[in-house]
Amino acid sequence: MINPENPIIVQSDKSILLEVDSPLYEMARDVLAPFAELEKSPEHIHTYRLTPLSLWNAAAAGLTIEEILDGLTMYAKYDLPGNVMHDIKDYMARYGMLKLIKEDEDMFLISDDLPLMLEIGQHSKMAPFIIDEVTPTKFRVKADFRGHVKQALVQIGYPAEDLAGYMEGDPLDIALRPITLKEERPFELRHYQVDAAEIFHAKGALHGGSGTIVLPCGAGKTMVGMAVMEKVQCSTLILSPNTVAVRQWQAELLDKTELTEDQIGEYSGQRKEIKDVTISTYQVITYRKRGTKKKDYNIDNFPHFELFNARNWGLIIYDEVHLLPAPVFRITAEIQARRRLGLTATLVREDGREGDVFSLIGPKKYDVPWKDLERQGWIAPAECHEVRVPLPIELKMEYAVTPQRQKARYAAENPAKIPILKKLLTEHLDDNILIIGTYVDQLNQIAEQLNVPVLTGKTGIRKREKLYEQFRNGEIRCLVVSKVANFSVDLPDASVAIEVSGTFGSRQEEAQRLGRLLRPKSDGRGAHFYTIVTRDTVEQMYAVNRQRFLTEQGYRYEILYEDDVLNELRIKNGSLGLSVQTS
DSSP states (O other), X not given: OOOTTOOEEEOTTSEEEEETTSTTHHHHHHHHTTTSEEEXXXXXEEEEEOOHHHHHHHHHTTOOHHHXXXXXXXXXXXXXXXXXXXXXXXXXXXXXXXXXXXXXXXXXXXXXXXXXXXXXXXOTTTGGGEEEEEETTEEEEOGGGHHHHHHHHHHHTOOOEEOSOOOOOSBOOOOBOSBOTTTOOBOOOOHHHHHHHHHHXXXXXXXXXXXXXXXXXXXXXXXXXXXXXHHHXXXXXXXXXXXXXXXXXXXXXXXXXXXXXXXXXXXXXXXXXXXXXXXXXXXXXXXXXXXXXTTOOOGGGOGGXXXXXXXXXXXXXXXXXXXXOHHHHHHHTTOTTSEEEEEEXXXXXXXXXXXXXXXXXXXXXXXXXXXXXXXXXXXXXEEEEEEEXXXXXXXXXXXXXXXXXXXXXXXXXXXXXXXXHHHHHHHTTTSOEEXXXXXXXXXXXXXXXXXXXXXXXXXXXXXXXXXXXXXXXXXXXEEXXXXXXXXXXXXXXXXXXXXXXXXXXXXXXXXXXXXXXXXXOXXXXXXXXXXEEETTSHHHHHHHHHHHHHXXXXXXXXXXXXXXXXXXXXXXXXOOOOOOXXX
């Protein structure tokens, strides 16, 4: 049967095409979002994909097989392929066939499916964690290895429903302020922030409390974290990417909750405070004793792992959970009795450990497309441009003989990028501009030529905070930043970012760098994201991967060449002169 007005095409390779121009687009999109992964979202056709993980996430959120099939059938242009229908049924049915439960101090893996339990009982991945067979359908497992059991079962292909419950944690009164403390302005959560917090805690105190919230940069993930804290009312440990992010969490908690300074502790390289709410960094947590091997994740080698048990935490928040280092995955596997909330703009991990986020932090509980929030006015619209610049003739021979693993940096530091950078700046003299890169020597050279401040990993915390504050209040209109500005940096007035170098093809990094621009602007203006790439080099090849992430989020991606920029700016400005004000 053909329904030509419907916007969905389900294909036998488990990809799903969604026509954006259809009047039924929004309703169909809302049907797809809970159980299919958005792969690409350019202008006219969005591509989703059904995966075991996406279907298990849906099952964990309470979606049924019938609801998925009915939703697809309602909006499908053609009949659903038989193999897709069977796979949806099979994978969805797998979630919850196995359950983890707790009785007194013992933990058990149970199932009504005797052949499945026989298979699990003989599987090499589960053998280290099974203590004994109580009955053929009930195994006693090692309670201290709850996370490892869940990891193993995901790898086997039968994720367990974790019904073993959570520790209550030390009680803590947490309330959101109706009026912010700093500016004394009304404060109210946005509708999607409320939805995210409610969905996370949907099952209440016993079982609700582990999962991941996916929202774009600038959409207020910190607010979701605070809303969850208000719901669970307990002592909380927050892990973040860097010390600047720690300070920003502190500022937001003081500004928008009734918590006081003596209730919020900083556990960083500079301070070691443990209070009702404690905020630390992944870097501090993963500090290891000297002489230990890099891949030796023995807990005894990480002295700051003790922070996880230093207090009776009822909630652990993993900010930018897509960055979670392997050692923190390791300790998280040991603390499954504590509620866990992951916050991220993208679950893309270049190491492919999305399955570990699912099993150890928790299933994806909430996600919303970036462009939907843009249409609603919650994040700023953005235009994305890639400017391709040739290597100067005199450098092409040097590039040709450069060792392969050094070619990316050689291309990234192409000196021909600087004139283009200056030309782009002339178009945005009235904007607040971030120049973002990876290589410190290149950034220092740019900062010196433009006479603007530079911020790198070696910049002290006080100076960083001062530069950020000067940028926010308009004293500085242009700032050169390294990778330290990729994450959890509140630069709400940045409207232009120019990327001069990146970390290979990292989609994570592209998401975070674009995210620096997406907070809504007070004057309603949109944002511009430029990346300058050296043509016909490995850098251009890596840029394809980075470009893919932006187009998948629905952004139009314009390719420009050196002459395009030169001619366009000559027409617009009549000059290529540069005058960047820093004060």
